[in-house]
Amino acid sequence: MPRKLLSFLLMICAAGLALQARAGDSILPYIPEAQARFSATQGCMRPTEDMRKNHMKYLLHKRDLTMHEGIRTTLFSLKQCIDCHVSSAPDAPRFPSEKHFCNSCHTYAAVDIDCFECHADRPLKDAQGNFVISGNETQPATAAANAAREDTGDMRALATEDDAHE
Amino acid sequence: MKAIDFKEIDGGLPFYLLVGAIGVFILAGLGAAYYMEHNGHWVTGMNNQIVWGTPHVFAVFLIVAASGALNVASIGSVFGKAMYKPLARLSGLLAITLLVGGLAVLVLDLGHPDRLIVAMTYYNFKSIFAWNIMLYTGFMGIVAVYLWMMMERKMNPYTKIAGFGAFIWRLVLTTGTGSIFGFIVARQAYDAAIMAPMFVIMSFSFGLAIFILVLMGLYSWSGRPLGDAILIRLKNLLGVFIAAVFYFVVVYHLTNLYGTENHGVERFLLLDGGVYTELFWIVQIGLGSVLPLILLYGPAGKSRLWIGISCLLVIIGGLAQMYVIIIGGQAYPMEMFPGKEVIESSFYDGMVGYYSPSLPEFVLGIGGVALALAATVVGTRVLRFLPVSLADDMIEPYQSGADA
Amino acid sequence: MSEDTGIDVYRRRFLGNTAKAAAGLAVVTPAVFLHEVGQARPADQPVTSQVRWGMLIDSGKCADGCDDCVTACKTENGWTGHNRPLSDPQWIRKVKLRDKETGYTQTLPMLCQHCEYPPCVDVCPTGASFKRADGIVLVDKHICIGCRYCMMACPYKARSFVHEDIHDQKPYAPRGKGTVESCTFCVQRVDSNRTPACVEACTAHNHGAMVFGDMNDPDSEISRQLEQYSSRQIRGDLQLNTGVRYRGI
Numbered sequence: 001m002p003r004k005l006l007s008f009l010l011m012i013c014a015a016g017l018a019l020q021a022r023a024g025d026s027i028l029p030y031i032p033e034a035q036a037r038f039s040a041t042q043g044c045m046r047p048t049e050d051m052r053k054n055h056m057k058y059l060l061h062k063r064d065l066t067m068h069e070g071i072r073t074t075l076f077s078l079k080q081c082i083d084c085h086v087s088s089a090p091d092a093p094r095f096p097s098e099k100h101f102c103n104s105c106h107t108y109a110a111v112d113i114d115c116f117e118c119h120a121d122r123p124l125k126d127a128q129g130n131f132v133i134s135g136n137e138t139q140p141a142t143a144a145a146n147a148a149r150e151d152t153g154d155m156r157a158l159a160t161e162d163d164a165h166e
Numbered sequence: 167m168k169a170i171d172f173k174e175i176d177g178g179l180p181f182y183l184l185v186g187a188i189g190v191f192i193l194a195g196l197g198a199a200y201y202m203e204h205n206g207h208w209v210t211g212m213n214n215q216i217v218w219g220t221p222h223v224f225a226v227f228l229i230v231a232a233s234g235a236l237n238v239a240s241i242g243s244v245f246g247k248a249m250y251k252p253l254a255r256l257s258g259l260l261a262i263t264l265l266v267g268g269l270a271v272l273v274l275d276l277g278h279p280d281r282l283i284v285a286m287t288y289y290n291f292k293s294i295f296a297w298n299i300m301l302y303t304g305f306m307g308i309v310a311v312y313l314w315m316m317m318e319r320k321m322n323p324y325t326k327i328a329g330f331g332a333f334i335w336r337l338v339l340t341t342g343t344g345s346i347f348g349f350i351v352a353r354q355a356y357d358a359a360i361m362a363p364m365f366v367i368m369s370f371s372f373g374l375a376i377f378i379l380v381l382m383g384l385y386s387w388s389g390r391p392l393g394d395a396i397l398i399r400l401k402n403l404l405g406v407f408i409a410a411v412f413y414f415v416v417v418y419h420l421t422n423l424y425g426t427e428n429h430g431v432e433r434f435l436l437l438d439g440g441v442y443t444e445l446f447w448i449v450q451i452g453l454g455s456v457l458p459l460i461l462l463y464g465p466a467g468k469s470r471l472w473i474g475i476s477c478l479l480v481i482i483g484g485l486a487q488m489y490v491i492i493i494g495g496q497a498y499p500m501e502m503f504p505g506k507e508v509i510e511s512s513f514y515d516g517m518v519g520y521y522s523p524s525l526p527e528f529v530l531g532i533g534g535v536a537l538a539l540a541a542t543v544v545g546t547r548v549l550r551f552l553p554v555s556l557a558d559d560m561i562e563p564y565q566s567g568a569d570a
Numbered sequence: 571m572s573e574d575t576g577i578d579v580y581r582r583r584f585l586g587n588t589a590k591a592a593a594g595l596a597v598v599t600p601a602v603f604l605h606e607v608g609q610a611r612p613a614d615q616p617v618t619s620q621v622r623w624g625m626l627i628d629s630g631k632c633a634d635g636c637d638d639c640v641t642a643c644k645t646e647n648g649w650t651g652h653n654r655p656l657s658d659p660q661w662i663r664k665v666k667l668r669d670k671e672t673g674y675t676q677t678l679p680m681l682c683q684h685c686e687y688p689p690c691v692d693v694c695p696t697g698a699s700f701k702r703a704d705g706i707v708l709v710d711k712h713i714c715i716g717c718r719y720c721m722m723a724c725p726y727k728a729r730s731f732v733h734e735d736i737h738d739q740k741p742y743a744p745r746g747k748g749t750v751e752s753c754t755f756c757v758q759r760v761d762s763n764r765t766p767a768c769v770e771a772c773t774a775h776n777h778g779a780m781v782f783g784d785m786n787d788p789d790s791e792i793s794r795q796l797e798q799y800s801s802r803q804i805r806g807d808l809q810l811n812t813g814v815r816y817r818g819i
Contacts, residue, residue: 063712065616067708067710067712068700068702068710069616069617069702069703070611070616070617070702070704070757070761071613071614071615071616072613072758072761072762073613073614079741079742082741083741114280117735117736117746117747117748118711118736118739118744118745118746118749119739119741119744119746120738120739120740120741120744123741124740124741132740132741133742134646134742134756134758134759134764134767135642135645135646135647135740135767136645136646203748205734205735206732206733206734206735206747206748207657207731207733207734207748208652208654208657208733208734212657213656213657213733214656214657214658214659214660214721214727214729214730214731215656215727217718217721217722217731218718218722276715276716276717276748277714277715277716277717277718277731277732277747277748277749277750278714278715278716278748278749279715281713281714281715281716282715284696284713284715285695285696285715288696288697288698288713289695289696289697290691290694290695290696290697292691292692292693293692293693293694293695293697293719294693295693295694295695295717295719296695296696298695299695346719349693350689350693350722350723351689351723351725351808352689352722352723352724352725352808353722496722500725500726500727502680502725502726502727502804502805503667503804503819505669505670505671506667506668506669506670507667507668507670508665508666508667509666509667509668509675510664510665510666510677511663511664511665511666511680512640512655512660512663512664513660513663513665513680513727514655514656515663515665515680515727520656
């Protein structure tokens with residue numbers, strides 16, 4: 001009796017898993033492609049594996065610098081992440097959807113984030129495609145991208161600090 | 167001299183039904199909290215003018231009463247009055263459960279109740295609120311230790327020192343609670359040093375009223391004998407505390423009335439504040455102070471029914487007092503431009519703040535009360551808090567002011 | 571006499587052309603710094619207490635019925651109402667006053683005063699309400715638990731609680747449900763050496779009622795005006811040393 005019950009339960013689980021898989025699906029999350037690359041050789045400000053592992057640490061550290069010291073450079077800035085990784089098209093997925101860049105991994109890992117209760121979940125662009133950096137001021141997308149690439153000021157400082165922690 | 171015997175109350179179906187009935191209110195309170203948190207506070211009556219509403223009235227009342235409920239145990243352990251010693255365990259239990267109920271309401275009303283961990287790890291030590299967080303949690307720990315000293319025979323010699331520690335801690339705690347309002351310079355109804363000791367005295371009164379009601383209720387429920395001797399002693403003490411609260415209220419208002427700058431807020435609270443004036447005179451003073459004093463010290467004071475009614479009146483008067491302090495104090499506009507009146511403002515400057523209690527707030531507050539009651543009932547079922555008998559013949563050897 | 575007239579005419583023309591050029595620059599290019607910040611801080615350096623940001627508001631120049639500053643703040647920071655005035659946020663508001671004895675009326679904008687000794691900072695249990703080194707008082711919404719004690723404590727009713735879900739926030743001005751917010755002196759602008767939106771709007775529409783700048787810099791416009799004209803703080807008896815001062819009240 002117990003063995004029959006066990007095999008019956010296993011069958012239900014297998015059927016469930018099979019039903020979950022849809023055409024073209026893998027078991028890993030679908031991560032949307034970013035809008036821009038950091039450089040030819042590197043996708044993001046730090047190598048992908050480093051970002052996957054440490055992005056929360058970088059974000060938390062940078063948020064304190066921004067909040068309390070007024071440092072608004074692009075390195076590890078949440079706004080900059082969104083500017084690169086999320087599309088501002090009107091039909092692009094918004095945060096609650098698991099196709100939003102941050103949520104794609106976070107729903108997979110079942111880690112709730114509440115950043116977007118306050119933060120905008122997609123970049124703000126005007127009709128010409130420039131980033132809006134204040135109520136009436138814009139910055140062309142290329143200028144923003146160049147600023148991100150040339151941002152070496154605190155990158156060095158943060159880099160040495162991280163090395164010290166390791 | 168018979169030793170006082172403690173025993174858990176009976177379980178069985180009546181017990182589960184009672185806890186279930188109270189539990190319905192707890193569930194309703196949780197539902198109200200979810201509704202408020204999910205939709206945002208716009209569904210409540212609280213707004214940018216009246217930021218603390220009915221939940222805070224209940225929460226602060228429960229927290230103040232919690233500290234006062236420990237009074238009975240303190241009188242036994244710290245002041246050595248033998249007759250209060252059998253009541254000490256229930257007093258400690260009630261202190262913890264009332265505090266838990268009040269804190270639950272306070273936390274669930276926060277804009278971000280999910281950030282409770284943040285509140286317990288990030289501290290700004292200039293804020294009396296931060297100190298209160300530590301005072302409240304510490305109080306629960308200290309009372310737990312105090313109860314352990316009382317309930318573990320080996321530890322009985324240390325009861326007195328634990329009781330002393332708990333007594334000092336709760337005076338600091340209630341001072342801290344009163345200072346939440348006393349430290350606010352912005353509003354005329356607050357910003358007074360008297361708020362702290364007034365809250366201490368209020369805690370004595372509300373805590374004892376609740377204690378007497380719970381005592382009578384539990385003994386009636388469990389069918390155990392509760393003699394008149396102990397009730398008479400407690401009700402006389404309650405009368406003293408009611409009179410003391412009345413004294414502090416008089417001093418608070420007289421002081422405010424003396425300074426011309428405070429005439430506005432006093433006129434508002436005492437004369438033309440509408441619901442706040444009615445609550446102050448009719449409920450807080452009339453029903454909550456004068457009537458109970460007459461009932462308790464008059465011929466009706468020998469009747470259990472009237473003692474119970476008096477306690478209930480004190481509680482209702484206490485809630486009204488909290489409402490007038492917390493909400494009335496916020497409703498009166500801040501004096502930003504002395505000598506000028508505000509004739510236009512999109513943010514209600516210079517105008518009396520509008521507040522109307524909403525159902526979710528009220529249900530959340532009641533949920534906190536229910537949580538405290540349920541925890542008390544469950545506590546007396548699980549551990550030996552309640553003496554088997556408090557009949558006069560059990561109490562008599564402890565009477566006549568005999569110090570232990 | 572005619573020589574004097576000649577010199578006067580030359581000077582008048584020179585002054586007039588310079589003024590026109592300056593006005594043209596000030597009006598035409600939105601990105602021009604209308605109030606020069608003493609020494610612009612590099613973007614990757616922390617703020618210091620060498621700078622103290624302040625604002626001077628001239629109630630005499632503030633027009634009844636004008637709310638350019640309020641509209642500009644709304645556009646910049648993205649706070650709008652939900653037709654629920656009791657619980658809608660208000661970072662800056664116009665207040666119209668009348669003297670009870672004399673009947674004299676005036677208007678002025680009311681906003682966070684960015685006190686040097688802010689009561690809201692004192693009472694915040696988590697330290698979310700804090701004062702930056704350069705004097706700007708902010709709410710760190712990451713650690714704000716939404717207890718609203720700062721709202722009780724603020725003598726100017728400057729703070730608002732966010733009573734509902736927010737969507738489509740401005741990326742440079744995050745705000746969300748369950749936290750408390752107030753005027754930030756447009757910190758995202760100040761940090762890139764620009765002026766708050768309200769001041770910019772008031773100046774751009776030629777009302778000139780608001781001046782913003784570094785009160786620690788004796789050469790800044792605001793310092794010069796503070797030294798020249800009588801000004802006072804609202805509720806100055808509380809000794810909070812506010813960053814916002816008023817003329818004409």
